[in-house]
Amino acid sequence: MPLRFAEPATEAYRFPLTIRHLLDSALTTASDRRIVYRDQGSWTYREFAGRVGRLASLLADLGAEQGMTIAVMDWDSHRYLEAYFAVPMMGAVLQTVNVRLPAPQVAYTLNHAKAEILLVHHDFFPLVEAVLPSLPGVKAVVAIMDGTQGALPAFAKGEYEALSAAASPDYPFEDFDENAVATTFYTTGTTGNPKGVCFTHRQLVLHTLACNAPFGAADGTGFAYKDVYMPLTPMFHVHAWGVPYVATMLGMTQVYPGRYEPEMLCRLHAQHKVTYSHCVPTILRMLLDAAEKTGTDVSGWTITVGGSALSPQLCAEGRRKGMRLIAGYGMSETGPLVSVARIRPGTEGDDAAEIQALTATVPAPLISARIVDDDMNDLPHDGQTRGELVLRAPWLTPCYTGDAKASETLWHGGWMHTQDIATIDPDGYIRIRDRLKDVIKTGGEWIDSIQLEELVATAEGVVEVAVVAMPDAKWGERPLAVVVVRPGAALTLETLNAPIEAAISQGTITRYAKLERFAVVEGLPRTSVGKIDKKLIRATHADNAQAGVA
Template sequence: MQDADLVPNAANHAPLTPLLFLDRAADVYPERLAVHHGSLRRNWRDTRIRCRQLASALTRRGLQRGEVVAVMLPNVPAMVEAHFGVPMAGLVLNTLNTRLDAESLGYMLSYGGARAVLVDPEVGAVMREAIAIAVDQGLPHPLVVDVPDPEFVPHGQGIGSMDYETLLAEGDATDALPDVSDEWDSIALNYTSGTTGRPKGVVYSHRGAYANAVSNILEWDMPKHPVYLWTLPMFHCNGWCFPWTVAARAGVNVCLRKVEAAAIFDRIRGASVTHYCGAPIVHGLLVNAPAELKTGIGHTVRAMVAGAAPPAALIEGLEAMGFDLTHVYGLTEVYGPATACAKQADWETLPLPERARLNARQGVRYHLQNAATVRDRATLEEVPHDGETMGEIMFRGNIMMKGYLGDAEATAQAFAGGWFHTGDLAVVDPDGYIKIKDRSKDIIISGGENISSIEVEDVLYRHPAVMLAAVVAMPDPKWGETPCAFIELKAGATTTAEDITAFCKQHLAGFKVPRKVVFVELPKTSTGKIQKFALRQQARSREAIDR
C-alpha cells in the first residue's frame, strides 16, 4: 500500500483534549442544566462563558503557557469552572487537598511554582500560612483570589487581593485563547498522598485526561444528561476526570461542600441524582445511615467505588438499597480509576454473596487503557491466570501520567521495563479478572507464611458490629510478625476483642487470626482512605520502621 503522501493535517488530525467536551455541551445543549448548587442553577452556555472569562482573565494577568494555577476549593461551581478555564488558557491546574496542613501545602505551591491561587475562605487561614511558607522557599508571591460561596456562609475570612467574580469580570469570553497545540501538553498537576517523605507531583496530559474521561462513560454505559453528585473531591485525581466526563455527556454537576449522609440523600431525591463516586467509607456511610434518611428514592442510582476492595457486606447493603455498584481500581498516576470490574450477565443468576465476591475484584482494563496486567516483579513475565500466583499489578497505555515533576529518577523507576509499577500485589482469576491481595507493604509475613491483610479485613467486615477495619503487622518474638486489627464500630454497636477473635477463627486459618484487636476511630485521608501508615506506627510494624 502506497500511503507515504498521506500525512496528518488540520483536516484529519487534531490533539485530543477534554476541553472539546465543554464546547460540544454548550453548542448542542446550551439551555440544559450544567451546575446545581443550593439554589443556584446554571446552564451549559453560561458555564462556558464563565470558563472562557476565567481563561481570558488569567491570560490578561500575564500568566504564560505551562504555568501553574493552584486551587484550594471544595466541590463548588468554581471548581468545575477551573477544570476548563485554567487549561483553556494553556495553564496547568493544580487542585489542592483541602484537608492538608500548611507545611505540605506550602511545599506543593513552591515545588509546582504556582503563579495564582484560588482559595475558599473556609480554608483561608491555612492557605495564608502555606503561601507564606512557599514565598519563604523562593516562590514569587502569587496572585491570590478569594472564591466565596454565595450559597453557603463558611467560617473564615478572605486572604486574596480580589474575589473570584472580580477576576472573571476582568476577562472577556470572546478573547482568542491559545489552542492546545499538542495533546502531550500538561493539563493538571496532582500530588500523591505520600504517607512518608515528600509527595510526588504527578503530571497529567490532555490526551490522558481525554482517554480517562471517555473511558468513564464507557465503563458506566453513562447515558446523555446524567445527574452527577460530587461526593468525590474534585481535588482527588481531578475528581477521577469526571468534571470532563460530565461535560462530555452534557450532564449536571450537583455540588456538595461536605460529605454527610442527610445531605447526600436529600440531593439524590431532590436533584434526581443518577451517579456518584467515592471510597468505600462514603458508600458505607450511606448503607449504615438511619432508615428514615433513605426513604423516597424511586430511581436507580449508579455508584462507583474505588480504594480498598469493598467488603461483601457493603456491596450487599448497596444492592439492598437499589444502588448499582461498579468497582474500579487505580492510582493517582493513572488519573484515578483505570480498571473496572465489568459485570457479566450470568452473574445475575448467582446468590448475592457470590455476586458480591465477584464484584469486589479489581477487574479488567479500562476501555482506552492499553493494558492492565499482573506480572512477576523480577522477570516481568505475566503470572498464570490461576487465582493463586501472585505478582504486581502493572499498567501501560494512554491513561498514564507523563511522569513525576522534576524527578527523573522516580519516573524511570516507575516505568521500568516499559510498564508502570503500582506496588499492588494481586492474582488473576481464570476469567482474566484481577484481584488485589495486598499492597506490597501490607503483606504480613508470619513464621514464613504470607498473610494478606485484605483477606483478614474482609472477614472482619462481616461482623455485624464492625463499621471499618484495618489490619497491619505487629512484631512478634516467635513468629516475626502477626496481624493486628484496628476496628471502628458502628454507631451504638458493642463487642469485645474476644468476640472478634472468635468470629475470625470461624472463617480463617489460625495463623491469620489477629493476635491483637484495638477499637479506635480509624485515621482517614480526606478522600476516606484509611491511613495505614499511622496504624503501622502504632503497632510498630516492620514497614513503619523500614519506611
C-alpha cells in the same frame, strides 16, 4: 517496506486531543442542560462556556500565560469545573490543591509546582494567610467568597465573581500541542513529602473517552447522557476520578455539592434526582447513615466505589436500599481509571454472586495489565498465582515531577508498578490481594491483609476493621486486627476468629492467619483522601499491642 502516512488536504484540520474539544458536542446537543451548585444557583452549558471564557480572561488580566501553574483551593463547585476547563484550555497548568493536607505540606506542593496564581475559597483564607510568606512565587490570589459577606482579605487581588463579571467571555482559546501538561496534583505517600504527578491534554482526553466506553458496568447500565451526576470524590483528588470531564463531554445535568454535608447531599439527591455518583467506602457509609436519618430514598442511585476495598457487608446494605454499586480500581498515577467490576455471565440476579463479583475488576479499554515476579517475569493468569500488578495505558503519568529516582522506580522495566499484589484469572478478572507494604509475612507464610479484613468484618459486632502487620520475635510478623465495635457488643478473640477458622477449614486462608490479638478503637484513622491510614495504625499500636485486647 517503509511506513506509509496519510497525505491530508492542505486545509484539513489537524485535530489536537485537547480539553477544549471536550466541550464541543455538549454545546451543540445540551446547551440548555444545567450545572447546579448546592442550593445557590444553576447555569446552562451555554452560560458555563461563557464563564469558562471569563475565568480565562480574568486570569490573563492577572498575568497568566501558557505554561504557568494556577492553583485552586475550593470545595466541589461549578467554579472548580470552570477551572478544570479554563486553565488548561488557555495553555496553563491547573494544580488541584489537596486542602486536607497539613499547612507545611500545602506550602510544599504549591512551591514545588511553582504556582503563581491561587483561587481560594474563604474557608481556606487562614491556611493561605499562614503559608503565603513561604510562597515567594505567588503573584496573585483571587478570593472566592461563595455568597458570604465581609471584607476581602488583604492578600486578595479581587473576588472571583466580581472579577469574572467584569471579564470578557470571549477569550481567544487557540489550539496547541496536545502533549502539553494540563494538570498537576500531589499524591500522599507513606514517607516524605507528597509526590507530584502530571497529565497532558492528550492523556486526559483519552482517559475521558475510556471512562465513557461501555465496557461492562456491574449493573449493565453504564453512564449516559440521561444521567444526573453528582461527584462525591473531592475535585482536588485525581480530577474527581476524571468523571467531571466525562459528564461535561456528554452534556449531562451536573450537581456540585460544595463541602460534603450529609443532609445537604440527601436534599440535592432528592431534589435533582441524582442517578450517578462515585466515592470511597467512607462516604458511602456516611450516605447510607444520612439516608436512614432523613428518610431519603436512594434506590436507583448508581455509585462507583473505589479508593479502598468495598466490603461485602457495605455492598449488601447499599443494595438492600436499592443502590447500584460498582467497584472500581485505580491510582493517582493512573489518572485514575484501570479497571471496573463486571458481573460474570450466568450469575446475573444472584445477589451473593454479584456481591462477590465486585471484588474482581476487568481492565478498561487500552489498559495492558500483567502480574510479575521481582524480576519482571510474567506469572500465570490462573486466578491463584500472586504477583505485582504492572500496567501500560496512554494516560498513565510519565513521572513524579522533580523526582527522577522515584520516577525510575515507578516505571522500572517500561511498565508502571502499582505496588499492589494481585491475581488475574483466565477471563482477565483482576483481584487486588494486598498492597506490597501491607502484606503480612508470618512463619514463612504470606497473609493478605485485605482477605483477613473481609473475614473479620463478618464477625458479630464488628462495624469496621483494619488488619496490619506487627513485629513478632518468633514469627517475624503477626496480624493485628484494629476494630470499630457496634455499641453494646462484647467482642472476644473467639468471636473474631470464628469466620477465620471457617475459612481455614475450607482451605481458603492459611492457618497462620488466626488472630492472637486485636485492638478496639472508636474510629479508624483516614488519609486526606479517605483511605484507612495503616501507617498511622502501625505506629499507634507498635508499643501497646498485646495478646487479647490491645
